[in-house]
Amino acid sequence: MHPYKYIKTNEANTAMKAVTESEKAVFLAGGTNLVDMVRRDVTHPDLLVHIKDLPYGQITPDAGGLRLGALVSNSDTADHPQVMKDYPILSQAILSGATDQLRNMATNGGNLMQRTRCPYFMSPDFPCNKRNPGSGCSARNGMNRIHSIFGTSDHCIASFPSDMCAALAALDAQIQVRRPDGTARSIPITEFHRLPGDTPHIDNTLEHGELITFIDLPGETKAYAPKSVYLKVRDRHSYAFALVSVAVGLVLEDNRIQKVGMAMGSVAPKPWRATEAETILTGKTPSERLFKEAAAATMASAQGFGGNTFKIELGKRTIARALHMALNKA
Ligand SMILES: Cc1cc2nc3c(=O)[nH]c(=O)nc-3n(C[C@H](O)[C@H](O)[C@H](O)COP(=O)(O)OP(=O)(O)OC[C@H]3O[C@@H](n4cnc5c(N)ncnc54)[C@H](O)[C@@H]3O)c2cc1C
Ligand code: SF4
Structure with a gap:
């Protein structure tokens, strides 16, 4: 060390x-x-x-939605009564990750910034373009069971494993950032993390010295609460990262899907918004057939690398099942 x-x-x-x-x-x-x-x-x-003592440790109502401090623990966020009532998929997503002890220590800002669990990235003895640019990617022709099926490049196929961020993407969260020059900026969650391209060592759009201060949940996505679910598929029921996860919220009116927010976790280098499914579902009467069609359209552009090819079929099934669960939520 x-x-x-x-x-x-x-x-x-x-x-x-x-x-x-x-x-x-x-x-x-x-x-x-x-x-x-x-x-x-x-x-x-x-x-x-x-930075644990900086003044970003509160959850407060904001502009009809909720403002989560970057330094609030993952546990306190998941257990907050307003999060549980208005944004239950965020609560479910956080509680599906890690362990009680880890969630008590882990913060919301840290969760956004967590790095990939690619085993080669975590083992300095192996070539890895993300850890050591230009050294090569050991996963492409190696063990790639947990890796991405969307958004990869020749230089890196790592996946971003956060459960919390998949839910934040479905909920259209905004990341508030303070800059060293005293100004502030706001980044939509779907633009916060980046694809690897030929610079896989850069995970996100935060610049050196910029501080995440808050995560804002908009008032509009509260409407998903009654018909929403976070579904995580993993090797063990607890203490395991997702192989595939789906966060989805539906708004129904006159038995039609008026609005839908859906994002996947652990399938891409960033939370992966399922825009194809959203387009197919919007305005339609829900049915199992429609759910399968939406799932197939979302997964049509997925690419496997051998060890992770099973995620394509798993992704289809997880999307269809998550939609079924959200629709039938009592
Ligand atoms: C064994 C284990 C199992 C896990 N399982 C899961 C799981 O199933 N699902 C899941 O989603 N996650 C899981 N995690 C990941 C866990 O959620 C993250 O480790 C945690 O959220 C990181 O938060 P932290 O506050 O501890 O960050 P730190 O470790 O303190 O920091 C992580 C990074 O964030 C940066 N950072 C932190 N706060 C800020 C800020 N406010 N502004 C700018 N940069 C900042 C730091 O500089 C650092 O680069 C697991 C972790 C472990 C160790
Ligand atoms: S997938 Fe990315 S993180 Fe993993 S070895 Fe390849 S370059 Fe490194």
């Missing part, structure tokens, strides 16, 4: 200034992802800036 310095602050400006002063400095929130990577020699920061 490489040596590093550590500071703790309760001021956002101090934290951002400290991180911008060194290219290798990073924010430390719950530490459940970062500390693992430092210990395993996957990443070598020279400074950890502990």
Whole structure:
């Protein structure tokens, strides 16, 4: 393990200034992802800036929706009465991940920023373009059971494993960011993470030193609450990342689907919005046949790499089942 310095602050400006002063400095929130990577020699920061005491630890009503502080723990977010009532798929998604202990430590901002679980990325002995640009991708012709079937490139086929972010994508969340120069910006969740292209070492659109402050859930997507579900398929029932997951919310009127939000997790380098399914479903009368048609259209552009090809059929079945469950939710 490489040596590093550590500071703790309760001021956002101090934290951002400290991180911008060194290219290798990073924010430390719950530490459940970062500390693992430092210990395993996957990443070598020279400074950890502990931000857990910054004033972003509340959940508050905002513009008809809900504003989640970036430093609220995943547990407190999932258990919040307003999240459970108005955005139940977010609660379900968070509770389907990791363990109680991890969720108590993990923060919302850290969850957005978590890195892939590709085993070659996490093992410094293997070539990996994401960890060491230009070294090659061991997964393409190696073990790729958990890897992406959408959005890959010749340089990287890693998947983004967050459950929380799949739900945030279906709910049209906005990520609020504070910049070191004192300005702020807002990024739609679907534009926050990026595809690997020929720069797979860059996971997202956050610039060095920028701080995630809040995640905003819009008032409009509360309408999904009565007919929504987060369905996660994995190797074990607990303490396992998704192989495929689907977050879906429906709004029905006169037995027609008036509005639908659907996103998949663990199938792409970012939460994958199922736009084909959304288009096919909108305005139609729900039926099992329609659900299968929507599922097939979404998965039509998926590409497997051997070990993960099973995800294409699994994805179809998971979408159709999630839609069935959402429709029939009491
Ligand atoms: C064994 C295990 C099982 C897991 N299972 C699941 C699972 O099933 N599903 C799932 O979705 N996740 C799972 N996780 C991942 C877990 O959700 C993440 O590790 C956690 O959400 C990261 O949050 P953190 O606060 O601990 O982040 P940290 O580890 O502190 O930080 C992670 C990254 O985020 C950056 N960061 C943190 N906060 C901010 C901020 N406010 N602004 C800018 N950058 C920031 C840090 O600099 C760092 O790069 C699992 C993790 C482990 C260890
Ligand atoms: S899939 Fe991406 S993260 Fe995994 S070995 Fe290839 S380049 Fe590295």
